[in-house]
Amino acid sequence: MARARGLSVRLKLTLSYAGLVILVGGLLLAVVWVFLLRYVPESAARTPGPFSPGRDDLIRAFAPKAVWALVGLVVVGLLGGWFLSGRMLAPLTRLTDATRRAASGSLSHRVNLSGRQDEFRELADSFDTMLARLEAHVAEQRRFAANASHELRTPLSISQTLLDVAHRDADRDTEELLERLRTVNTRAIDLTEALLVLSRADSGSFTREPVDLSLLAEEAIETLLPLAERHGVAIQSSGDTTPALGSPALLLQLTTNLLHNAIIHNVREHGTVTVSTTRGDGLGILSVENTGERLTPQHIAILTEPFQRGTERIRTDDAGVGLGLAIVKSITLAHDGTLTLTPVDGGGLRATVELPAEQH
Incomplete structure (x- = not known):
């Protein structure tokens, strides 16, 4: 939206500083003026002697100097205010430059404001954090588009x-x-x-309603039981009623994806998958754990990226399309929950989803 250009912030601050200096100086001169009028009586003008000045003489001597003092205060106030406002607004100038670069598509630039912690430093650090997240998000979206x-x-x-x-x-x-x-x-x-x-x-365009994670787990197990039998994987489940708040269809998709991933990426023979649901402090917790290959923290960190399949990009008839855990992560975040992936001692993966059980 086009707007009429106004005075710069630096000029406004300069005028404010100068105005304050002139006001304080003027008040000080006024005090001196009142002092002269009060403590130099009129009768002093009639006192004989060459070194006995009267009130009129003192006023005539004081007035020109007071005027020149005010002129000096105006000059000092303007020059000093311009210099001080420039120093104060220097971090804001750097932030403006970084914002313009980001608007033009350069998300790699950082403000990197030095100095002690103050309001400008906090703003610059927050801006750098936002740019880093935006850069990572854009890079992830580009990888996703290329892979898709x-x-x-x-x-x-x-x-x-x-x-x-x-x-x-x-x-x-x-x-x-x-x-x-x-x-x-x-x-x-x-x-x-x-x-x-x-x-x-x-x-996030879905309606939230109370759901029971234990029932969703049972439905997912029943659906994927033939797949588990074909792969020689035994499924164990436990848990009582576990309330959560969200979309039943999306949470069922989340549970199915976790179970499908645990079945597919398992040991070749006598593999197991353990599904459990528990209640937390205002949370519904779903956990799916399987046996399988040993996973490093570096590998686990990228499993939720789109089109990542196990330890290698190997495609089988049941391997899915490589979006299983990416969908799980998106559904979890859309429900204000958290997804935690941790390696299992001896091999395998444990996926834990914590979802709010109450409306916040």
Whole structure:
């Protein structure tokens, strides 16, 4: 919005400093003036002698000097005020420069204001923290866009290849071709639906209502039990009624993703998954733990980024689309909860989700 340009803050401060100096100086001169009028009586003017000045003589001698003193105060006030205001506003100038760079797309610039802790230093540090978070968020979004484009292009490329082969080979078995196209198309649909769920969770556009995490865990276990049996994974569950507040559909998606991830990324034989729900201090807590490979803290730190699959980007029929934990993180944050991933001694991963059980 266009606005008329006004006086600069530095000029306003300069005029304020100068005005204060002139006011104090004027009051001091006024005090001296009153002192002369009070303590130099009129009769002193009639006192004989060359060294006995009267009131009029003192006033005539004082008035010009008072005027010059006021002029000097004006000059000193303006020059001193301009200098002091410049020194005071120097950090604000640096902040303005950093803001303009950020507005032009340069998020790597930092104010890095030195000196002792004061209001300007706190503002500069807060601004640097905001820029760092924005830079990390933008970088994450760029990686996500690149990965999403790659993942979406893959099934389309496969479909195009299959259609080209079928076009060149008229005698090819159409049933086999249709089955492969159906598999590729299903994967593309799953990826698209996962992206929609992720977008919905990030936007926070859902209605919150009381839910029982233990019931959601039972439903997810029942749904994924055939998958666990195919992978030779035993599922153990425990927990009483665990209230939480949120979207039943999104929280069911969260629970299903955690359980699916625990089943897929497990040991090859005799693996286990433990699902538990407990109550905390105003919280509903869901924990999913599995057996599996040893994970380093560095690797765990990137598991919630989109399109990260276990220790390697290996794709199997049940491996999902690489958005499982990313969706879990987004849903958790959208519900004002916390997601904690910790390695299990001996191998495996423990995922703990804490969700508010009451409206704040």
